[in-house]
Amino acid sequence: MGIFDFLKPRAPNSASVAKERLRIIVAQERAQRDAPDYLPMLRRELLEVLKKYVNVDPDAIQVKVSQEGGHELLELSVALPDKPGA
Amino acid sequence: MTEIIVVTSGKGGVGKTTSSASIAMGLARRGKRVAVIDFDVGLRNLDLIMGCERRVVYDFVNVIQGEATLKQALIKDKRFDNLHVLAASQTRDKDALTKEGVERVLNELKEMAFDIILCDSPAGIEKGAFLAMYFADRAIVVVNPEVSSVRDSDRILGLLASKTRHAESGEKRVAQHLLLTRYNPERVERGDMMSIADVQEILGLEVLGVIPESESVLAGSNAGNPVILDTASNAGQAYDDAVARLLGESVPMRFTEAQKKGFLTRLFGG
Numbered sequence: 001m002g003i004f005d006f007l008k009p010r011a012p013n014s015a016s017v018a019k020e021r022l023r024i025i026v027a028q029e030r031a032q033r034d035a036p037d038y039l040p041m042l043r044r045e046l047l048e049v050l051k052k053y054v055n056v057d058p059d060a061i062q063v064k065v066s067q068e069g070g071h072e073l074l075e076l077s078v079a080l081p082d083k084p085g086a
Numbered sequence: 087m088t089e090i091i092v093v094t095s096g097k098g099g100v101g102k103t104t105s106s107a108s109i110a111m112g113l114a115r116r117g118k119r120v121a122v123i124d125f126d127v128g129l130r131n132l133d134l135i136m137g138c139e140r141r142v143v144y145d146f147v148n149v150i151q152g153e154a155t156l157k158q159a160l161i162k163d164k165r166f167d168n169l170h171v172l173a174a175s176q177t178r179d180k181d182a183l184t185k186e187g188v189e190r191v192l193n194e195l196k197e198m199a200f201d202i203i204l205c206d207s208p209a210g211i212e213k214g215a216f217l218a219m220y221f222a223d224r225a226i227v228v229v230n231p232e233v234s235s236v237r238d239s240d241r242i243l244g245l246l247a248s249k250t251r252h253a254e255s256g257e258k259r260v261a262q263h264l265l266l267t268r269y270n271p272e273r274v275e276r277g278d279m280m281s282i283a284d285v286q287e288i289l290g291l292e293v294l295g296v297i298p299e300s301e302s303v304l305a306g307s308n309a310g311n312p313v314i315l316d317t318a319s320n321a322g323q324a325y326d327d328a329v330a331r332l333l334g335e336s337v338p339m340r341f342t343e344a345q346k347k348g349f350l351t352r353l354f355g356g
Contacts, residue, residue, distance in 0.1 A: 013277025018233050019284045026240045026288055033244045 035065050046076070055081055088196040090203045091332075092222040094246075096238030098209030100230045101267040104303060105325070106206035107135040108314035109226070112329035114169035115314075118201040121160065123191075124174035125218035126208035127182055133173045137310020138163065147175035150187035156194050165315070170200075180213060188217050211245065221251050224261040226294065226332075230268045231280040239264070240289055263294035265328060270299045275344040282342060295328025297321050298341040 043063045050056050060079040065072055093106040103126075110122040123146060124132035133139040138161045144154035149172070156172075163169035172191075175182060195203050207218035219225060225246050229239040246260045247253055253260065266285060273279040282296055297303075302319035306312055314329070316322040320341045327337045 015274070015277050015280045015284065018280055019288065022233055022236050022288050025237060029237075029240065030244070 031064075039063055039065070050078065057081065088200055088203060089224065090192060090205065090222050091224045091226060092205040092207055092219045093226045093228060094207035094215060094219055094242055095209065095228040095235070096211060096215075096242040097230075097235045100228050100235050101297070101303075102209070102228050103131050103135050103206055104307065104313070105226070105228050105265055105267060105297075106132060106204055107312040108322075108325040109329055109332070110136075110169060110171075110204050111163075111166070111312045112314045112326050113202055113204075113332075114163065114166040116329065116333065117168070118333075119168045119199065120202050120204060121170045121172060121195050121198075121200045122204040122206060123172040123218075124206050125183070125214050126174045126206065127180070127214055128174075128176065128178055129208065130174040130176055132206050133161070133171060134310065135307055135312060136163065136171055138171055138173075139310070142173040145173045145175040146191070147177055147179075147182040149191055150183065156191060156198075183214060183217050185217060185220065189221060192221055211241065216245075216249065219246060219250055219260075222246075222260050223252070224263065226263045226265050227291075228265045228267055229285060229289070231266060231270075231274070231282075231285055232268075236280070236285060236288055243289065243291070262291055263332070264289060264291045265295050265297070266293050267297040268299045269296050269342065271342055271344040282339075294331050295324060296339060296342050297324045297328070 043061055046063070047056070047058060047061055050061070056078060060081075062075070062077045064075050066075060067073070093102050093109065095102050103124075106122060110120050114120045122132065122136075124130055125146075126132070127147060130142075130145070133142050141161050144159035146159070148154040149156050149159045160170040160172055163171065192203060205218040205222065208214040219242075227239050227242055227246075229235050243262060246262060250260050252258050264285070266282060269282070270279055274281045282293055286292060298320050300313070300319055300321035302316050302321050303313045306316055306322075313319060313321045314325040317326075324341055327340060330337045
């Protein structure tokens, strides 16, 4: 241990890194758990329909259900490819 | 009134069986009539930890399949008359446990006037784990202060809230308790291990007990004497505190702070 070590920025300790990572993944997994179970199916079928018209990437579709002021909101977002589908 | 309590965790190796054995022993020592069931079909181990492995004649699956009566299969503990063990089967047939079979055995145990039926769950979220938690009134989720264990515990808490008899009927919820094991206050103080508060915050639950990492736990398992019987050990006392809280007593936490080093130890190391 050098005498000037106190001048170096301290790395966050591993326990706080663990806590932060867990906080994020647990929140994400809880959101998925509470979501209606038809979401994955809905997402797959939407993808099939879209593919008839646009060449979208399978990861480009986001389907999520959220709460907004007492209403449940089904949010659907599709990122279209840069160029028109080939 | 019989209460069914499941000891579960999701992740393996965190101390489910060790905790089931000690809690069962502790409840019996406090005068409760206790039956403890090993749900880990194929990988029987509770009998070994409780020190009754040589006395297993019939097991849980034998009773479910009608090859033995419950009375024949229950092993009375040599230390406490009011404690009985139902061993898991060594069969490799995964479908040996059925929901109807498990329910029948639990009902029969209720008729025998047990105060508490403790279900020692296997690891994972397969059929055995599902059946161990399905009929529970309360759940003890065993967790280590370690990322994969905490994540899996959250998963199990989700299942307890949705895939149990109480959750399905919607009448009441399964009471959930956290039991933090392998806790090392010195490492927490150094910032190498998540603290009790960290785990409670992530999982949104208070701990029922905190069991310090201790050599006595292995020594107890080696001898078939659950660590709670070692009343001189910190781990044994911590388990007894947890049992007291399970029965509704209010007991302060112990062994959760790092040992303060004396001036001389600090000076000369140690």
